[in-house]
Amino acid sequence: xxxxxxxxxxxxxxxxxxxxxxxxxxxxxxxxxxxxxxxxxxxxxxxxxxxxxxxxxxxxxxxxxxxxxxxxxxxxxxxxxxxxxxxxxxxxxxxxxxxxxxxxxxxxxxxxxxxxxxxxxxxxxxxxxxxxxxxxxxxxxxxxxxxxxxxxxxxxxxxxxxxxxxxxxxxxxxxxxxxxxxxxxxxxxxxxxxxxxxxxxxxxxxxxxxxxxxxxxxxx
Amino acid sequence: xxxxxxxxxxxxxxxxxxxxxxxxxxxxxxxxxxxxxxxxxxxxxxxxxxxxxxxxxxxxxxxxxxxxxxxxxxxxxxxxxxxxxxxxxxxxxxxxxxxxxxxxxxxxxxxxxxxxxxxxxxxxxxxxxxxxxxxxxxxxxxxxxxxxxxxxxxxxxxxxxxxxxxxxxxxxxxxxxxxxxxxxxxxxxxxxxxxxxxxxxxxxxxxxxxxxxxxxxxxxxxxxxxxxxxxxxxxxxxxxxxxxxxxxxxxxxxxxxxxxxxxxxxxxxxxxxxxxxxxxxxxxxxxxxxxxxxxxxxxxxxxxxxxxxxxxxxxxxxxxxxxxxxxxxxxxxxxxxxxxxxxxxxxxxxxxxxxxxxxxxxxxxxxxxxxxxxxxxxxxxxxxxxxxxxxxxxxxxxxxxxxxxxxxxxxxxxxxxxxxxxxxxxxxxxxxxxxxxxxxxxxxxxxxxxxxxxxxxxxxxxxxxxxxxxxxxxxxxxxxxxxxxxxxxxxxxxxxxxxxxxxxxx
Numbered sequence: 001x002x003x004x005x006x007x008x009x010x011x012x013x014x015x016x017x018x019x020x021x022x023x024x025x026x027x028x029x030x031x032x033x034x035x036x037x038x039x040x041x042x043x044x045x046x047x048x049x050x051x052x053x054x055x056x057x058x059x060x061x062x063x064x065x066x067x068x069x070x071x072x073x074x075x076x077x078x079x080x081x082x083x084x085x086x087x088x089x090x091x092x093x094x095x096x097x098x099x100x101x102x103x104x105x106x107x108x109x110x111x112x113x114x115x116x117x118x119x120x121x122x123x124x125x126x127x128x129x130x131x132x133x134x135x136x137x138x139x140x141x142x143x144x145x146x147x148x149x150x151x152x153x154x155x156x157x158x159x160x161x162x163x164x165x166x167x168x169x170x171x172x173x174x175x176x177x178x179x180x181x182x183x184x185x186x187x188x189x190x191x192x193x194x195x196x197x198x199x200x201x202x203x204x205x206x207x208x209x210x211x212x213x214x215x216x217x218x219x220x
Numbered sequence: 221x222x223x224x225x226x227x228x229x230x231x232x233x234x235x236x237x238x239x240x241x242x243x244x245x246x247x248x249x250x251x252x253x254x255x256x257x258x259x260x261x262x263x264x265x266x267x268x269x270x271x272x273x274x275x276x277x278x279x280x281x282x283x284x285x286x287x288x289x290x291x292x293x294x295x296x297x298x299x300x301x302x303x304x305x306x307x308x309x310x311x312x313x314x315x316x317x318x319x320x321x322x323x324x325x326x327x328x329x330x331x332x333x334x335x336x337x338x339x340x341x342x343x344x345x346x347x348x349x350x351x352x353x354x355x356x357x358x359x360x361x362x363x364x365x366x367x368x369x370x371x372x373x374x375x376x377x378x379x380x381x382x383x384x385x386x387x388x389x390x391x392x393x394x395x396x397x398x399x400x401x402x403x404x405x406x407x408x409x410x411x412x413x414x415x416x417x418x419x420x421x422x423x424x425x426x427x428x429x430x431x432x433x434x435x436x437x438x439x440x441x442x443x444x445x446x447x448x449x450x451x452x453x454x455x456x457x458x459x460x461x462x463x464x465x466x467x468x469x470x471x472x473x474x475x476x477x478x479x480x481x482x483x484x485x486x487x488x489x490x491x492x493x494x495x496x497x498x499x500x501x502x503x504x505x506x507x508x509x510x511x512x513x514x515x516x517x518x519x520x521x522x523x524x525x526x527x528x529x530x531x532x533x534x535x536x537x538x539x540x541x542x543x544x545x546x547x548x549x550x551x552x553x554x555x556x557x558x559x560x561x562x563x564x565x566x567x568x569x570x571x572x573x574x575x576x577x578x579x580x581x582x583x584x585x586x587x588x589x590x591x592x593x594x595x596x597x598x599x600x601x602x603x604x605x606x607x608x609x610x611x612x613x614x615x616x617x618x619x620x621x622x623x624x625x626x627x628x629x630x631x632x633x634x635x636x637x638x639x640x641x642x643x644x645x646x647x648x649x650x651x652x653x654x655x656x657x658x659x660x661x662x663x664x665x666x667x668x669x670x671x672x673x674x675x676x677x678x679x680x681x682x683x684x685x686x687x688x689x690x691x692x693x694x695x696x697x698x699x700x701x702x703x704x705x706x707x708x709x710x711x712x713x714x715x716x717x718x719x720x721x722x723x724x725x726x
Contacts, residue, residue, distance in 0.1 A: 055381065071396060072395050088387050
């Protein structure tokens with residue numbers, strides 16, 4: 001079943017079109033990876049798909065800039081993934097003193113991304129790679145049927161990236177990510193979408209795409 | 221072409237022209253200003269005071285200590301109440317009703333608030349606390365809302381869609397602005413200390429009251445002692461007011477203030493104030509348009525208008541003098557321009573002038589020069605000039621290390637490198653303080669100078685609160701108009717909002 005459909009739509013910021021007349025559908029159980037040079041329009045497509053999905057589905061989002069609150073602890077930043085599950089009073093008291101159950105749940109998620117010991121540190125004290133893993137933990141904590149991530153493993157090393165993507169695969173039945181590492185993308189994806197100069201160049205299973213076809217995306 | 225009017229407008233308002241305009245206004249105002257030295261001998265008065273001041277006398281330690289502690293208590297309680305109210309209002313500041321309420325609250329000077337509140341509550345602790353808290357609530361709401369707007373919006377954007385507004389605010393908006401908000405509140409406490417001290421001049425038991433008593437007794441040694449304590453207290457504020465200690469200070473302040481005995485007010489004072497006293501006299505028995513006009517016309521023509529004229533005269537002269545002092549003086553604290561010893565002296569002088577509120581300086585000068593516009597102008601220019609000089613000096617300190625290695629020193633460095641580079645911030649700061657100078661000028665009427673405050677004070681003394689209210693509104697409108705013009709000029713000379721100086725606004 002198709003979760004979302006873009007039919008010949010032009011996407012962009014304000015009046016500048018970034019993607020012109022794109023058609024795109026995401027089906028349940030698919031793992032789509034967007035490839036392309038920076039500025040090609042991957043983020044625009046991800047944002048558009050997120051906005052279509054979010055009203056009706058529970059979507060976990062990992063934005064490119066992480067969008068963390070540096071002044072708050074890792075624990076509270078991760079908790080933000082589920083604020084909409086609770087009322088204001090619950091969230092307020094949780095902000096002042098996190099409930100033991102929530103803390104245990106978040107600790108488990110942080111353990112998975114390798115941030116167990118950092119649970120009470122403020123985010124501003126973390127390195128770039130650690131921050132990215134906080135953003136991932138926030139999405140893991142949110143959970144749900146769909147994960148959308150914009151370069152979610154760009155700041156961690158390749159081994160870690162593989163482990164984290166493996167976790168993403170087991171936690172979310174459906175996923176749509178932008179990645180720049182073609183090897184990682186091939187291993188993760190059930191579908192690779194190549195974007196170049198504001199248009200979709202290819203949209204196929206990884207085994208049906210040659211390295212040369214993918215390399216053409218990045219050619220001058 | 222549609223762009224043409226903008227560019228011609230921009231050409232009309234170049235920075236040198238703005239400067240010339242303000243200098244010309246001040247020169248035009250000069251002949252109309254009463255700058256006489258009063259009847260008595262200024263030299264002798266000065267000599268008497270100076271001889272007392274160089275021999276500070278701390279024997280009245282009990283009175284000094286009490287006045288200082290109450291000054292702190294009123295400031296802490298007032299600023300805490302104002303900040304709390306401002307924090308609650310800040311998220312709603314974009315609503316027109318809230319914004320106008322805040323503008324109205326802060327357009328009335330603390331001293332005017334105190335005088336009006338006294339009609340309802342008498343000389344009670346609550347009068348002093350509210351006199352600070354009400355205008356500060358308006359200021360805090362504005363600044364907090366700006367600080368929230370300037371914070372990174374992204375964390376709030378990625379929160380799950382169904383997140384309620386309060387959680388959204390508490391998790392993803394407030395924490396981002398908390399540090400700057402804390403910093404600003406601490407700075408405001410410094411302003412609150414000045415406001416609290418000055419409230420003593422209208423009868424609350426703070427520093428101004430004690431200073432006034434010492435002066436009336438001719439006890440200049442004790443006056444000198446209390447002023448030294450005050451400067452030390454303000455200069456060391458960052459040492460004794462730590463965020464962790466804040467709840468303790470607040471608790472101590474509240475306890476102190478609740479223990480103050482104050483004369484009881486008759487019951488129903490508030491109702492009488494709202495339904496009788498501030499209603500224009502001819503309207504108290506029902507609407508009568510003709511009578512209202514007959515009442516309003518002489519009030520506007522023979523009180524509001526002369527008050528406005530005098531206020532503007534004093535403010536314009538003071539502004540020009542402020543600029544001159546600041547421009548000439550900022551080099552005093554910049555390395556390579558002034559020697560290490562010279563800088564120490566410069567810093568000390570600027571700190572002292574900054575610590576004393578304009579009103580208190582004007583009070584001091586009044587004792588020396590007698591009643592005229594001169595004490596007010598000097599007080600305004602010295603206090604505001606010291607603030608601008610301090611800010612420009614700090615900018616200068618940042619510029620000096622980045623200068624080329626063979627840059628000149630001393631006066632040449634000041635005139636060739638620093639003055640031209642800092643001319644933009646200089647004009648922005650002067651325009652920024654224009655409104656503050658005007659506000660303070662109006663309130664100096666309480667000292668007997670014929671600005672708007674004088675007429676307000678007279679109306680209050682006659683218990684004609686309805687007339688006082690009209691004059692207060694006139695004062696608020698005048699301040700708002702100057703704020704508007706100042707903002708327009710800053711925009712047209714592309715100086716913009718000097719956000720980084722926002723902190724230094726009292």
